[in-house]
Amino acid sequence: MIFPSPPTARRRTTVALVVPLALALALGACTGETGAGATAETPGSAAAAGSTGSGSSGSGGTPTAGVTVTGAPAALSALVTRLYAGSDVGGSASPSAAAALRARTAGPAQVKATASTGSWRGTPIAVVTAGRDVTLAVGPTWKVVGGWWPSLGVDTPSLGKGGPRWLLAIGSDARKGQALDRTRADVLQVIGVDGAGGGGVMGMARDLWVPLSTGGKGKINSAMVFGGPEAQVATVKAATGLPIEGYVLLGFTGFKRIVDDQGGLPMVIPRTVVASHAKDLVIKAGPQTLSGAQALAYARERKTLPDGDFGRSRHQGEVILAAAVKAKLAGPAAIPSALTSFSEVGESDLSAEQILTFTAGLHTLNPLQVGRDVAKGPFGTAAGQSIVVLGAEARRLFASFRDGNLS
Incomplete structure (x- = not known):
């Protein structure tokens, strides 16, 4: 019925x-809180949180002169520096993110980024913000899996599938x-x-x-x-x-x-x-x-x-x-x-x-x-x-x- x-x-x-x-x-x-899964920094590391990485020329055009990443583990800081320097991120990005980043243009001379880290069911994760830019990364061998980067000419978000x-x-x-x-x-x-x-x-x-x-x-x-x-x-x-x-x-x-x-x-x-x-x-x-x-x-x-x-x-x-x-x-x-x-x-x-x-x-x-x-x-x-x-x-x-x- x-x-x-x-x-x-x-x-x-x-x-x-x-x-x-x-x-x-x-x-x-x-x-601004650091969640579980954050990696401890190595004192004195050149790519440690808060350090400045030097840019290098690459597919992104004119290199970024300096990248400062606060709150990031050393490997993630180095990866973000490469991203803004225009360097090829290679296997350190998912296929969709790598494709989006290949289209990036020269960024600003100085970049100040902040990383928020945490854990998803035991896997380290991070969101790195720099102005209107957002970079999504997954560890422990850090890989860019998505984001959007208006300062690099990538306005359309890259969000996986x-x-x-x-x-x-x-x-x-x-x-x-x-x-x-x-x-x-x-x-x-x-x-x-x-x-x-x-x-x-x-x-x-x-x-x-x-x-x-x-x-x-x-x-x-x-x-x-x-x-x-x-x-x-x-x-x-x-x-x-x-x-x-x-x-x-x-x-x-x-x-x-x-x-x-x-x-x-x-x-x-x-x-x-x-x-x-x-x-x-x-x-x-x-x-x-x-x-x-x-x-x-x-x-x-x-x-x-x-x-x-x-x-x-x-x-x-x-x-x-x-x-x-x-x-x-x-x-x-x-x-x-x-x-x-x-x-x-x-x-x-x-x-x-x-x-x-x-x-x-x-x-x-x-x-x-x-x-x-x-x-x-x-x-x-x-x-x-x-x-x-x-x-x-x-x-x-x-x-x-x-x-x-x-x-």
Whole structure:
């Protein structure tokens, strides 16, 4: 039996782009901090942090006279010096970054750069800023994996894989003593970018009835129970037709810790919400700075919302967007410490290069080319339980997101 879905208007919000739920919150980290994974300097090293490297002639034209890199390990400082000196970076760059850098022109006579370092699941990472230039690098044998360099005539960002990209943000329903990656997915949000300044975030109703990658049919959020986050990604990929790269996964405790560690989450609450599952915690309408417990309650509430699970998914998108605004203000230099923080409480199958280029790319987006929506459908029943039927409305949304843009 199928019943029409609630008459809620489809909403698309053109505001600053999103990052995965937990990751976005982590990106509110203060700039200028050195995260785990930083390499100690060798005293007296010519390329040590704060030293000045001499430029040399190369494909970049006239050599840069001096490059000062503060906060970088010696090998990274030397690599950045070569980049600005016009020297061939060779194998010390990913193919896409190397191609972009081959087109660079002569830079300024003096360059003062600052490195922020951190770690992504044990791999050293760094963001080096110099004016409007941003260089993304991955260690421990340092390699440039992306960035943008207006001072060298490279205005178009080089951010790894070209074209549209998608990640899946998963919020685990794990309780104390349960495995984070073997419980239901309480949050499923697909984050997309189109590679041309636009993007979007698409919430997935938890009760969507779909074929599971582990076999049979079930609610979309049950795939992780049977096959872990990899099975959850495969299920969402099959349902949406989107080639999702991988996932970021966070639980309740990690979510609250990240929000509280970053001083709360500023956002405007459209209407007062009474979180029935959190001892009737009241989150009042208007401008608020939510604590970790409040942000979690807002993202999880559904029973008191007129559109139930669809409303919950919408709230989750609002939390992501608010966190992304905070991240945007922090700037790319905050990324390494943020990724370090996330690594301590979350899980992911993304490589350091993938997460660094994707996350940095969120800082290059045009707010007017970013949208938000929820994949929903009519209610029904299957296997004795209430479900959401995957129908034409959701499929139209999936099709519109194939370019990585929901604006």
